Amino acid sequence: MPLIAFASPKGGVGKTTISAHVAAILARRGYKVIAIDLDPQNALRLHLGVSIREEGRFVCDLPARPAWQDCVMETDLGVRLLPFGPQDPLRTLELAVALTQDPALLADPVRDMLSAPDQIVIVDSPPGPNAALTAITPMLDLLVLVLLADGGSAAIIPQIASNRFLGRGTLASRSADRAVLVLNQVDEAEPLSEAVMQMAQNALGKRLIGAICRDQGLAEALADKRMLIEGEEGAGEDFDVLADAILRRLRLPGADPQGNPGLFEWRQP
Ligand SMILES: Nc1ncnc2c1ncn2[C@@H]1O[C@H](COP(=O)(O)OP(=O)(O)OP(=O)(O)O)[C@@H](O)[C@H]1O
Numbered sequence: 001m002p003l004i005a006f007a008s009p010k011g012g013v014g015k016t017t018i019s020a021h022v023a024a025i026l027a028r029r030g031y032k033v034i035a036i037d038l039d040p041q042n043a044l045r046l047h048l049g050v051s052i053r054e055e056g057r058f059v060c061d062l063p064a065r066p067a068w069q070d071c072v073m074e075t076d077l078g079v080r081l082l083p084f085g086p087q088d089p090l091r092t093l094e095l096a097v098a099l100t101q102d103p104a105l106l107a108d109p110v111r112d113m114l115s116a117p118d119q120i121v122i123v124d125s126p127p128g129p130n131a132a133l134t135a136i137t138p139m140l141d142l143l144v145l146v147l148l149a150d151g152g153s154a155a156i157i158p159q160i161a162s163n164r165f166l167g168r169g170t171l172a173s174r175s176a177d178r179a180v181l182v183l184n185q186v187d188e189a190e191p192l193s194e195a196v197m198q199m200a201q202n203a204l205g206k207r208l209i210g211a212i213c214r215d216q217g218l219a220e221a222l223a224d225k226r227m228l229i230e231g232e233e234g235a236g237e238d239f240d241v242l243a244d245a246i247l248r249r250l251r252l253p254g255a256d257p258q259g260n261p262g263l264f265e266w267r268q269p
């Protein structure tokens with residue numbers, strides 16, 4: 001029943017790539033995984049191998065309170081997908097207003113998904129603050145913030161470390177240990193990349209839960225509708241290590257390659 005969101009103050013940092021890979025790896029390990037795309041770009045489906053011709057929709061229709069079970073798309077990776085739906089700028093703005101006024105439009109169906117004891121719900125967020133992510137933030141078990149190992153991200157790391165990123169006051173500091181960081185496109189041969197890694201490690205300690213190397217194979221894999229989930233060297237191995245770290249953080253049992261649901265047991269951290 002954990003709820004995990006991938007988010008970032010920045011765009012184009014790898015949220016969708018990483019959330020799709022983690023979802024697929026957890027599904028391979030036998031977990032029941034639902035992935036929800038909160039981003040009007042509606043790209044998570046492509047990362048999960050769904051054909052661009054398939055017209056699923058869920059989040060864009062939330063003001064009409066669709067039954068989430070009717071909107072689920074099965075993927076070959078075993079991840080069940082709730083797509084955003086077709087992009088329409090005006091309706092996207094209306095959705096933001098509706099979610100701000102009534103966060104339950106999203107929180108209620110998500111709570112219903114989480115009521116199944118063996119379900120993991122993974123959310124891919126658009127960049128920056130947004131109404132959909134805010135609607136489910138109180139329910140989050142893990143907020144995985146993604147940044148690049150570059151200079152622009154270095155400026156944001158202290159905000160994450162001091163929890164200012166999550167707002168002010170006691171409520172924000174209570175949420176702090178639920179917010180963790182993954183650095184993406186790390187290049188060990190690049191001094192700046194190494195310096196940002198070091199800085200994040202010093203500032204966040206164990207809240208830095210993952211580093212994904214820069215891997216050109218990812219773009220090729222996406223074009224071929226493949227994922228790097230075989231633990232292959234490079235980003236594939238890093239995604240695997242990240243999935244392990246997420247399971248440990250949530251105190252979920254590790255790998256169960258045969259997918260025996262009887263092994264699933266979740267304890268509140
Ligand atoms: N580790 C990596 N190595 C190389 N390329 C990467 C890596 N991670 C992501 N990319 C590439 O970076 C681009 C952006 O990735 P992605 O769409 O996942 O980012 P995002 O944060 O979801 O973007 P947006 O903010 O637009 O939703 C993609 O072309 C992706 O293939």
Ligand SMILES: [Mg+2]
Nearest residue numbers: 015016039043
């Ligand atoms: Mg994205």
